[in-house]
Amino acid sequence: MxxxxxxxxxxxxxxxxxxxxxxxxxxxxxLQKLFQGFKLTRKIAEDLESxxxxxxxxxxxxxxxxxxxxxKKKIQASNEIKSGETTKPAMRPIKRWCCNHWNYIxxxxxSFHSHFVSFTLSTxxxxxxxxxxxxxxxxxxxxxxxxxxxxxxxxxxxxxxxxFPLLMDDSDTTNYSACTIPWRLPSDDPKVPTPTELSWIxxxxxxxxxxxxxxxxxxxxxxxxNKAEIYAQRYAKILEDMKEDPASHGNPLDILLLCRxxxxxxxxxxxxxxxxxxxxxxxxxxxxxxxxxxxxxxxxEDEGKRLENLVRGIxxxxxxxxxxxxxAEAFSRDGGMSFSxxxxxxxxxxxxxxxxxxxxxxWSKKSWxxxxxxxxxxxxxxxxxxxxxxxxxxxxxxxVILAANDLPSINDVTYxxxxxxxSQLKDEEGRLLGVSTSNLLIANSGxxxxxxxxxxxxxxxxxxxTDVDLVILEGMGRGIETNLYAQFRCDSMKIAMVKNTGVAKxxxxxxxxxxxxxxxx
Numbered sequence: 001m002x003x004x005x006x007x008x009x010x011x012x013x014x015x016x017x018x019x020x021x022x023x024x025x026x027x028x029x030x031l032q033k034l035f036q037g038f039k040l041t042r043k044i045a046e047d048l049e050s051x052x053x054x055x056x057x058x059x060x061x062x063x064x065x066x067x068x069x070x071x072k073k074k075i076q077a078s079n080e081i082k083s084g085e086t087t088k089p090a091m092r093p094i095k096r097w098c099c100n101h102w103n104y105i106x107x108x109x110x111s112f113h114s115h116f117v118s119f120t121l122s123t124x125x126x127x128x129x130x131x132x133x134x135x136x137x138x139x140x141x142x143x144x145x146x147x148x149x150x151x152x153x154x155x156x157x158x159x160x161x162x163x164f165p166l167l168m169d170d171s172d173t174t175n176y177s178a179c180t181i182p183w184r185l186p187s188d189d190p191k192v193p194t195p196t197e198l199s200w201i202x203x204x205x206x207x208x209x210x211x212x213x214x215x216x217x218x219x220x221x222x223x224x225x226n227k228a229e230i231y232a233q234r235y236a237k238i239l240e241d242m243k244e245d246p247a248s249h250g251n252p253l254d255i256l257l258l259c260r261x262x263x264x265x266x267x268x269x270x271x272x273x274x275x276x277x278x279x280x281x282x283x284x285x286x287x288x289x290x291x292x293x294x295x296x297x298x299x300x301e302d303e304g305k306r307l308e309n310l311v312r313g314i315x316x317x318x319x320x321x322x323x324x325x326x327x328a329e330a331f332s333r334d335g336g337m338s339f340s341x342x343x344x345x346x347x348x349x350x351x352x353x354x355x356x357x358x359x360x361x362x363w364s365k366k367s368w369x370x371x372x373x374x375x376x377x378x379x380x381x382x383x384x385x386x387x388x389x390x391x392x393x394x395x396x397x398x399x400v401i402l403a404a405n406d407l408p409s410i411n412d413v414t415y416x417x418x419x420x421x422x423s424q425l426k427d428e429e430g431r432l433l434g435v436s437t438s439n440l441l442i443a444n445s446g447x448x449x450x451x452x453x454x455x456x457x458x459x460x461x462x463x464x465x466t467d468v469d470l471v472i473l474e475g476m477g478r479g480i481e482t483n484l485y486a487q488f489r490c491d492s493m494k495i496a497m498v499k500n501t502g503v504a505k506x507x508x509x510x511x512x513x514x515x516x517x518x519x520x521x
Contacts (some may be wrong), residue, residue: 056098161446161456165466168487178453179254180484181506193246195252201239203502204258208232214274215266223491228268235265255481259449263409273408279417282320282379287424289339293384294391294433304360310389311356311495315514316342317385318475318497320377320411339380352498352509355518359493362520368393368470368491372401374445374452376475378413383421386474390440391432399439400467403461405417407448415444450477454486478502480515493518 168174193201215221215228228330236450238261241248266274273279293313300306319342349356371393376387390400404415413421419442430437447456452473465471471492473479479494480503486492494517498504504511 025217027199094504115174117244160459162459162462163453164457165462166468166471166488166490167454168489174487176455176486178256178451178455178482180481181255181502183252183254190247191245193243193253198243199505200255200258201242203500204262205236205239205467207465208236210486211262211347212267213267214278215271217277218271218274219274220276221270224271227271230268231265235262239347243314255451255477256449256453259409259451263448275408275411278380279411279413282411283383283417283421286339286380286383286505287421289380290383290387290425291433292437293339294388297388297392298433303364306392307360307363308356310392311516312343312346313339313388314385314495315346315497317379317381317383318376319512320379339384343386347510347513351514351516352507353515353517355493356516358520359516359518362491362518366424368398368469370399370401371470371472372403372443372465372468373472373474374478375413376478378411378417378452381475382413387422387425387432391435394432394437394439395435397439399441401441401443401461401464403443403445403455403457405447405449406444406458409448409450412450415442418442450475451482452478454483472503476500480507484515484517487519491520491521492517 009329035458165174165346170176181196183196183200188194203443209232212228212232215226218224218228221227239258242253246253249261297309297313299300300309316339373386373390375382387403390402393400402418404418405412406415408414422437422440422442425432426437427433432440441464443461443464444458445452445461469490471488471490473483473486473492473494474496476496476499479496480498484494494514498507498509498511498513498515501511503509504513507513507515
């Protein structure tokens with residue numbers, strides 16, 4: 001869109017006589033900016049505008065309807081999106097648009113589909129809310145145009161979280177609970193912390209100094225050192241309160257709550273991403289090593305041995321975890337870890353949970369059609385561990401979805417960061433060292449924690465996952481501390497390294513032992 005067109009659009013917006021018209025122009029501008037890097041054909045652009053009109057006015061394929069019908073359609077869309085029922089008629093124009101242009105989108109960019117589904121699902125609900133409140137402000141719009149694309153994505157993203165569709169339904173025999181380790185029994189006194197709760201509270205206490213150090217050095221936050229000290233004192237006080245009364249700051253007391261309180265406190269003090277600098281540094285290092293790691297994997301002719309090497313790479317990459325107090329201290333002291341050395345020094349097999357041989361058998365006999373991987377850390381974890389594995393799946397003809405966090409948490413890779421990493425690794429033809437990425441999708445998981453509750457994922461992810469036949473949860477937070485025993489309607493794999501004493505005690509394992517749990521359906 002040219003500057004004159006943008007000025008014209010903004011002028012039209014300022015002159016809009018109705019909230020609906022203002023909504024339409026506002027969304028149209030956002031869509032133009034969101035997809036400005038994509039080369040859209042005229043037909044796609046026209047269809048995109050039709051969907052934009054439908055979001056605001058309730059129109060379908062350019063056909064108008066009366067005001068009362070429009071209002072009912074908007075209410076219907078809002079209700080369906082809030083309930084997660086995205087297959088009902090209110091979502092059909094969006095799904096039809098994606099399907100009609102899938103071949104073009106897939107060859108143009110692996111992230112286009114994820115961008116569009118994420119935008120439409122979040123914006124349809126948000127626009128309905130804005131129209132009802134009649135609160136579109138020109139000053140807010142001016143500020144909006146000065147934002148970066150990443151900040152803009154956060155501004156328009158108000159996701160409604162839904163249950164992951166491939167989880168087994170709750171029943172008498174199957175009852176999903178995100179947290180793996182039981183911190184208390186029903187018979188325990190609710191006012192007295194259990195030994196397990198105390199040990200985990202102490203573990204989180206031990207991580208405060210490293211978080212304080214990272215926060216104090218965050219140059220994007222004014223008076224960072226003073227605010228970092230406030231964070232340390234307040235979070236320590238919260239943890240001390242829990243030692244007196246486990247329910248003092250929420251119930252149930254579990255790893256999700258401890259992570260949530262820590263992240264909320266940091267954000268309240270203005271710390272958006274205290275690990276941003278180290279993530280960027282480690283991403284740059286890993287990107288420089290990516291080609292060599294992939295070439296070494298490709299040189300292994302035996303399929304089973306190549307798979308094992310890829311799995312070992314995932315374990316080695318997963319060591320880059322600054323949420324672990326022990327690893328954070330080692331990383332700060334040594335300035336990083338060697339990926340190749342870590343690969344060579346993994347704990348010997350058999351690992352504490354070791355289904356690698358079963359996976360090898362399935363790998364040789366079964367080709368999944370669509371695989372989703374819930375990814376973990378930045379740096380070597382995603383770039384040298386997960387991406388070579390995902391590339392191998394793509395080479396086998398699988399469609400692959402990489403699900404990353406919506407917002408920053410510790411050194412976990414975010415959705416927007418992962419899109420940037422992939423763009424840096426692809427060549428001019430959109431390939432990862434000779435392998436097409438047309439079947440690679442990047443999805444926003446909807447999470448902002450280093451662990452995940454699968455009853456609360458983004459609608460974008462739920463929509464994309466309905467026909468997945470292999471679910472992979474990678475990393476200690478998503479695959480051991482939560483979801484280790486989660487049951488799915490399809491094959492699943494949990495893969496991670498044991499990196500804290502609480503997990504090691506529960507599993508009766510060594511520190512830095514490995515877990516690969518494969519469940520076939």
